[in-house]
Amino acid sequence: MLENAWIIPLIPAASFLLILFFGKRLPRKGSEIGVAAVGLAFVLALVVNVQWFHHVDNAGERSGHSEEATDDGWFAYAPNTNVAVTSDGHELTRAELLELTNKVEPASEGEHESVAPVTKDWTWFENGDKDINIGMLIDGPAVMMLFVVTLVSLLVHVYSTDYVAGDPRYTHFFAFLSLFTASMLGLIMAKSTLQLIVMWELVGVCSFVLIGHWWEEKPNSDAAVKAFITNRVGDIGLLCGVTILYWSAGQTFDILEINTLAVNGGISSTALTVAAFALLAAVMSKSGQFILHTWLPDAMAGPTPVSALIHAATMVVAGIFMVGRLYGVFFQGFDIGISTVNALAIVGGITVLGGAGLAFVQNDIKKVLAYSTVSQLGYMVMALGVGAWTAAFFHLFTHAFFKACLFLGSGSVSHAVHSFDMKKDMGGLKKWMPQTFWTFMIATAALIGIIPLAGFWSKDEILAGASQLGGDGNYTIFMVVGLIGAFMTAAYMTRCVYLTFFGEYRGHGHPHESGPRITVPLWILAGLALIAGAANIPAWFPGQGSWELRFEHFYEPKGAYFPSALASFEVPEFDPKIAIISTIIGLSSIGLAYLYYWKDRGPHGATERYRIANAGYTVLANKYYFDRLYTDGIVAGVKGPVARAAYWINQNVLDGVVNGAATVAAATGRFVYNRIDQGVVDTIVDGSGSAAEGGGQVLRQLTSGKVQQYGALLFGATAIFAGVLIFVV
Amino acid sequence: MDDLMLNQFLLLGAVLFCIGVYGVLARRNAVMVLMSIELILNAVNINLITFGAQHGDIAGQVFALFVIAVAAAEVGVGLAIVLIIYRNRHSVDLNDVDAMKG
Numbered sequence: 001m002l003e004n005a006w007i008i009p010l011i012p013a014a015s016f017l018l019i020l021f022f023g024k025r026l027p028r029k030g031s032e033i034g035v036a037a038v039g040l041a042f043v044l045a046l047v048v049n050v051q052w053f054h055h056v057d058n059a060g061e062r063s064g065h066s067e068e069a070t071d072d073g074w075f076a077y078a079p080n081t082n083v084a085v086t087s088d089g090h091e092l093t094r095a096e097l098l099e100l101t102n103k104v105e106p107a108s109e110g111e112h113e114s115v116a117p118v119t120k121d122w123t124w125f126e127n128g129d130k131d132i133n134i135g136m137l138i139d140g141p142a143v144m145m146l147f148v149v150t151l152v153s154l155l156v157h158v159y160s161t162d163y164v165a166g167d168p169r170y171t172h173f174f175a176f177l178s179l180f181t182a183s184m185l186g187l188i189m190a191k192s193t194l195q196l197i198v199m200w201e202l203v204g205v206c207s208f209v210l211i212g213h214w215w216e217e218k219p220n221s222d223a224a225v226k227a228f229i230t231n232r233v234g235d236i237g238l239l240c241g242v243t244i245l246y247w248s249a250g251q252t253f254d255i256l257e258i259n260t261l262a263v264n265g266g267i268s269s270t271a272l273t274v275a276a277f278a279l280l281a282a283v284m285s286k287s288g289q290f291i292l293h294t295w296l297p298d299a300m301a302g303p304t305p306v307s308a309l310i311h312a313a314t315m316v317v318a319g320i321f322m323v324g325r326l327y328g329v330f331f332q333g334f335d336i337g338i339s340t341v342n343a344l345a346i347v348g349g350i351t352v353l354g355g356a357g358l359a360f361v362q363n364d365i366k367k368v369l370a371y372s373t374v375s376q377l378g379y380m381v382m383a384l385g386v387g388a389w390t391a392a393f394f395h396l397f398t399h400a401f402f403k404a405c406l407f408l409g410s411g412s413v414s415h416a417v418h419s420f421d422m423k424k425d426m427g428g429l430k431k432w433m434p435q436t437f438w439t440f441m442i443a444t445a446a447l448i449g450i451i452p453l454a455g456f457w458s459k460d461e462i463l464a465g466a467s468q469l470g471g472d473g474n475y476t477i478f479m480v481v482g483l484i485g486a487f488m489t490a491a492y493m494t495r496c497v498y499l500t501f502f503g504e505y506r507g508h509g510h511p512h513e514s515g516p517r518i519t520v521p522l523w524i525l526a527g528l529a530l531i532a533g534a535a536n537i538p539a540w541f542p543g544q545g546s547w548e549l550r551f552e553h554f555y556e557p558k559g560a561y562f563p564s565a566l567a568s569f570e571v572p573e574f575d576p577k578i579a580i581i582s583t584i585i586g587l588s589s590i591g592l593a594y595l596y597y598w599k600d601r602g603p604h605g606a607t608e609r610y611r612i613a614n615a616g617y618t619v620l621a622n623k624y625y626f627d628r629l630y631t632d633g634i635v636a637g638v639k640g641p642v643a644r645a646a647y648w649i650n651q652n653v654l655d656g657v658v659n660g661a662a663t664v665a666a667a668t669g670r671f672v673y674n675r676i677d678q679g680v681v682d683t684i685v686d687g688s689g690s691a692a693e694g695g696g697q698v699l700r701q702l703t704s705g706k707v708q709q710y711g712a713l714l715f716g717a718t719a720i721f722a723g724v725l726i727f728v729v
Numbered sequence: 730m731d732d733l734m735l736n737q738f739l740l741l742g743a744v745l746f747c748i749g750v751y752g753v754l755a756r757r758n759a760v761m762v763l764m765s766i767e768l769i770l771n772a773v774n775i776n777l778i779t780f781g782a783q784h785g786d787i788a789g790q791v792f793a794l795f796v797i798a799v800a801a802a803e804v805g806v807g808l809a810i811v812l813i814i815y816r817n818r819h820s821v822d823l824n825d826v827d828a829m830k831g
Contacts, residue, residue, distance in 0.1 A: 704827060705826075705827030705830030706824060706827050707826065711754055712754050
């Protein structure tokens with residue numbers, strides 16, 4: 001199955017076409033095809049996972065066999081010169097570097113024996129003597145994403161059969177859910193950067209369609225357009241980055257080759273830095289990083305299952321995945337291994353705090369969760385920025401479960417109260433909706449990072465990575481950012497839970513618990529939010545035997561195309577001090593929020609009393625003025641001056657020319673009119689007019705409107721021309 | 730295939746073509762016109778196959794197959810148009826259909 005994993009994206013793709021063409025005629029309007037297809041893809045993804053585990057476990061034996069053949073040519077990494085040298089000192093050529101891609105490293109480093117990725121290539125098209133390939137690249141991260149995407153998508157499909165039931169475009173909705181899943185699966189298996197771009201754009205198009213699913217209302221279609229346009233900004237970065245990499249890596253789109261060359265010094269460091277910055281723009285737009293995050297909260301206009309899919313498994317994690325996929329480029333381009341601060345980590349750090357801050361002032365439950373996603377994505381980017389690859393992907397893994405659970409839970413709530421407004425229409429729902437309440441609580445605890453839920457382990461690994469990795473001074477500042485972020489996360493989620501589930505019910509009518517097709521996916525996701533942390537339990541804990549760090553063991557790529565295969569790279573270790581500090585911070589934050597909301601202590605009404613608090617609130621309520629900046633600053637800034645300049649040129653330059661020309665023209669015109677026009681031209685015009693009329697009268701007879709007369713003319717003319725052809729020519 | 734056989738087939742094609750052209754130009758009934766068009770197309774088919782056999786080339790037959798397929802589609806559309814004309818005007822006489830008269 002590993003060799004044939006390319007079938008998995010084709011299943012939902014086929015389902016998209018089937019639903020589109022036959023969906024409306026089926027008893028369940030096409031949803032059964034979608035659920036069945038994604039279910040099948042999920043089963044196959046499980047099979048691929050199991051086989052991948054065997055593949056990884058057998059890799060050590062295989063590298064043992066080939067040890068003799070390879071240990072003379074292995075090279076030492078020299079971080080300062082950025083050039084790979086062999087043990088006898090000569091620089092490697094490009095061809096020699098590329099051989100490393102498939103070479104198996106000797107198992108002397110223990111944990112770092114390499115695992116060959118499973119690949120497949122097909123020629124897409126040929127241009128000159130250059131073959132452009134598409135292919136399949138199955139390695140740790142791809143296998144992990146296969147599992148996450150198919151699982152979340154399956155649950156979202158099941159959930160949607162209830163949630164969007166009765167929608168006029170029900171079939172259409174399921175068709176695009178399938179395409180969305182298919183394009184994301186295609187993206188995670190992409191072997192070439194070109195394929196990556198195609199799938200990346202497909203994901204964007206699907207999100208556009210689904211966010212604007214209810215396009216009859218203007219805000220929804222506006223949100224869809226905004227998501228699409230904002231992503232275009234970053235896509236330019238992606239195009240630039242891929243183009244730079246194509247030329248600097250010696251005309252190749254192959255991700256493995258690019259990574260191998262980047263990691264081992266086959267690409268100049270300037271090209272890598274420029275490419276990494278260009279690709280960073282793409283990550284910022286796709287994964288909702290500051291300053292291109294503004295589309296993400298607006299994307300809440302879409303149906304809630306779509307929000308869950310976008311935030312947990314498909315759209316926004318595409319950016320994170322792309323960084324992890326081209327990690328060699330980012331690692332070398334930003335000097336992640338040896339620097340103390342870099343653009344990737346800074347963008348992530350700002351996003352952690354900025355997103356969390358915005359989550360405080362939202363009254364719409366989905367927007368709280370949206371900004372929470374922005375903040376959590378910031379954690380992932382920050383982790384990648386400090387070099388903690390595994391921590392970032394582990395957080396992606398756990399975040400997918402609890403964030404999907406939270407979103408689906410918010411959908412369940414809104415299904416009951418027909419609103420998303422926490423302050424107006426919710427409150428006290430604990431009593432009415434016990435199942436939604438408990439799953440929401442579990443997912444919230446996982447997000448806050450309460451031990452032993454999933455979020456604790458992944459967030460802690462990021463913090464440990466930030467404190468331990470990096471060059472001379474470490475990335476300690478980002479650990480502090482992460483801790484502050486953890487504090488804010490706990491506080492805004494407590495506020496959200498309080499407003500939704502506690503206190504008095506403020507809406508109308510009697511809310512009711514949702515049906516099983518909504519609650520069962522919630523419970524599955526809540527269960528995973530409980531236990532997913534066990535996938536990467538650190539070695540520090542005694543008594544868990546061979547279960548330690550399984551996630552890292554199976555899913556972290558090992559080989560010459562991935563920077564952690566280098567001797568200089570270390571994996572963060574579990575640090576009990578950080579774990580205890582972050583837990584204390586999280587709990588104290590919950591405690592403060594508890595006092596504030598439940599016990600009514602603390603500075604209530606501060607925004608009315610203190611000017612500085614009010615100013616802070618205003619800034620947050622206006623989303624740091626980013627939207628204002630884009631519409632008034634950039635759009636109007638470009639539009640206004642251009643319009644004014646055009647007006648000025650119009651009034652002064654063009655009008656002057658026109659007026660002058662008009663005066664001359666008027667004088668000339670009078671002369672011409674009196675002498676030439678009246679005398680000469682009129683005669684000609686009148687003559688040609690009557691000639692035309694006469695001719696028209698004659699020709700009019702021809703257009704009788706009788707088809708056969710036309711046909712006779714046609715055949716007659718053809719016969720004459722044929723005669724000319726035969727007898728004359 | 731010798732030249733005598735070739736001539737016979739081409740003659741058949743030409744005769745068929747002329748009958749078709751006559752039908753297209755002279756018949757007043759739209760259905761008959763469509764049938765005549767079929768005759769013209771089949772005359773072409775005969776020519777294609779004949780020359781294909783003459784040159785020992787399969788392409789002639791392939792083209793003939795294409796023409797047959799296209800003719801089927803064409804007659805489908807044509808009959809649909811005729812049907813709609815009949816519904817609107819209760820006649821398929823081409824002399825009645827002169828809305829394009831100048």
